[in-house]
Amino acid sequence: MGESSLRIALAQLNVWVGDIEGNARQMMEAAATARDRDHADIVAFPEMALLGYPPDDLLLRRGLPDAIESALALLTEQLTGITAVVGYPEYAGEDIYNAAAVISDGERVAHYRKQCLPNYGVFDERRHYRSGDAPCVFELGKRRIGVTICEDIWEQGPAAQAKAAGAEVLINLNASPFHVEKQGEREGLLAQRAKANDLAICYVNCVGGQDELVFDGRSCAVDRSGQLTLRAPAFESGVFCVDTQAQSGTQGTPSIVAEESDEALIYDALVRATRDYVDRNGFPGALIGASGGIDSALAMAIAADALGGDRVWAVSMPSRYTADISNVDAADQAERMGVHYDELPIEDGFSALLNTLAPLFGDREPDTAEENLQSRIRGALLMSLSNKFGHVVLATGNKSEMAVGYATLYGDMCGGFAPLKDVYKTWVYRLAKFRNTRGDVIPERVITRPPSAELRDDQADTDTLPEYDVLDPIIEAYVEDGESIEGICARGFAEDDVRQVAGLIRRNEYKRRQAAPGPKVTRRAFGRDRRYPITAVYGDL
């Protein structure tokens, strides 16, 4: 290391919640790469990398403090020839801190406790952690390096405090989940903090799917003037380096991966999230009910891209109401993607159960009861295959359906994971078209035919719902912005539509409460990101 030059490696890892030993192993491998391949002076790991994020109440297990301490001791002993900044949960008596240890030459030379604890949206950090109050600045050669953690950089205090304590470069450890347009916010903020404090900033983030969240990586760095000097790729793990000089805070050629389109980012987010859910939970593959519609077509593409076609099993379950082209198109796509494909007609089961119910149904008109029964038979068949062969069922519902309840609880909502849960219907089309730009896998007719649940004759989604290009922005205003009925109408939507949609969203909270988890990709996803009571009256608010 030259007197004024410093090479910092950002270890953009895909750690796994709870797998302390495995995470420590990944960290040692990344440190070796940073040291031996990249000749880095420092390797920085993501927030909470030793335990994974978010650990939630796993933090409260009695056995955890000892396991963390052992792993940290091992890392301290074995991480040699490089200085490492390690995110971990620090247990101090009754208190837990979201902490970072700086390890160098077999010793913990510095130590930081996160000061700003997010407790909104998907975050619950004040449930477990106490806030730190002190800066952390350590010396390496002649350089002084500050450390902060994630939310700390979103407020003004901690960076200024590190600067005041002498930091020339700030390393910020993150576990920052993806949503669309996030990277622009991050890089804008980093530039602002860097300029305001005359401080180069290195931002290291994790990657990978973790239940309702998917981390996108895109670790990055800015120099003292706020100029971007590094942007690592999205959704891929790796070790990425940045050089900082005492003068400018940067040197050499910036290494900046181009930003992809929103379609590409969301698609890749769904693939990453699905792969990690399926693999980490130990499933041999994934089952999909393939209806010939756009949702299951997109889900099949995502699953095949995530797992390989040979680990995906698409099952078409036609009824008396299913158009022939539905089966043809589903089979066509399965063949194009190397996906296993079977057909299980539901007519016999449907007739048998209708007969069973006949004495109680009497001469009542057919309604959603008969429609949902078809969907529930399909769910039961998929779950039977899952129980027999071990594949996880992927639910194919999208965010528009989740919002207004246009899905059958215990029917098409069956599944361990729901890749499209936070994807509006209008975006399902955009992503399907996007996927075909990487290779033509979804038959054109699936994209162009009008959407229908095919649970009765001549059914179309628009029989009961506004067109999706009206529905989706109303949902977005109500769910993502928390906008009132009045406020949404003021955005130019018809009051009848707004009241219908808002009413459906309210009344279907009970369905969402029992929905499979799926990855957040918008500003406000259903699930841990948006917590509403089921039993509640709040009409116009």
Place this chain on the structure above:
Amino acid sequence: MGESSLRIALAQLNVWVGDIEGNARQMMEAAATARDRDHADIVAFPEMALLGYPPDDLLLRRGLPDAIESALALLTEQLTGITAVVGYPEYAGEDIYNAAAVISDGERVAHYRKQCLPNYGVFDERRHYRSGDAPCVFELGKRRIGVTICEDIWEQGPAAQAKAAGAEVLINLNASPFHVEKQGEREGLLAQRAKANDLAICYVNCVGGQDELVFDGRSCAVDRSGQLTLRAPAFESGVFCVDTQAQSGTQGTPSIVAEESDEALIYDALVRATRDYVDRNGFPGALIGASGGIDSALAMAIAADALGGDRVWAVSMPSRYTADISNVDAADQAERMGVHYDELPIEDGFSALLNTLAPLFGDREPDTAEENLQSRIRGALLMSLSNKFGHVVLATGNKSEMAVGYATLYGDMCGGFAPLKDVYKTWVYRLAKFRNTRGDVIPERVITRPPSAELRDDQADTDTLPEYDVLDPIIEAYVEDGESIEGICARGFAEDDVRQVAGLIRRNEYKRRQAAPGPKVTRRAFGRDRRYPITAVYGDL
């Protein structure tokens, strides 16, 4: 009001989340009772009574601040002839406080912001609220009355601060959910705070079921010496008064409802929770799959006690594996309780779906796939009746099953509400026996026969699980205490049993994530009270 005497009415109301107008109406009626019937000087309402508790992200709706302000203005105008202490959410710019307004003669004369915000267990208050930092003491006649809110009394600061600001009596507003042994903790704490600060304390709590929580009321008061002077009944709304003298902090005859047994309290909690869920969500009644087993028998009793037998519909769905006595016992109980009863044999549907699956199942041995299919057909039949007739399905699974996954997702887990979700199997028996002491409704044989899922020949729960009197304490140690494997073994359980049970609990997180809500009655319930990742590795911790 005499110079030194003060009568405080505690309005133990069953408010409804989001129903601001309805809650305000209830408050005005209670205030009129307190004033006209009881000649009280002050009426105190529960924490957040104007909006209901917990409102969760409903607090973030854009239309809410105006609605709250209007309702508070109306209360201020109309609550005359008595001083009222009103819990509500206070919007102050970007901040929200969990607040209390003191209203007297058409004016808001004092104001308090909750200082201690619980953010553990079922509570998420730091997600929404900022902390206050000032005491609130108002004068009435010659007396000085302090106000605090819920968690404030569980810490030492706020009561001492109110005393220092001159309070002689402290009114503490609560939305304190029930769990077993809670009242002892509350009254012990109040006695301690009262003595430590030489301060009489009035504790007003709400009642009623709200999704996963049930509030038990049991509002109470202690005098300056810590002596209990009032205990209101559990799970019933009403207005209850306490007199305090300047000297002793109390006068007149103490009015103390006797504490009931834990069995009675839990049973009444489940009845209250079930009634409020069904009624407030607008269901005409409840459907129960009646298997002849102890769980569905207890659930039927709870539902009938909550709603009246004529609003409960029990459906037996026998298969080739169902013992005749199962149907007989279920029908017997239904008749005793005036519950509608029907039988829908599942054999035809089961055969039809097995035939449909046969080409894919091939010659594989029967396993849980065939067992779960029976359960899922039952779920689909109940949901079909629910869709056709509007009754909500009650899931009958207990906490022991929820813990180890001894329940079929989309099968017997179907339902909008799960009354027994937080009741251990050993407690299911205790509660069934207890219920029969109030009238013999559950056939003796249901209580005495060995438990079986009846999904294959000669099946017994103990084929795959330890006896329930071993299983339940292991679950309790692991789930409620967060105890490690080692720690549970040290309590005297066999390591094999402990590892089996802990492994099952870990692996079934995905099922619980899709389970219906049910009322918390233990120290640590599944659901919002215990938040674990699905995708996680944490073997021995």
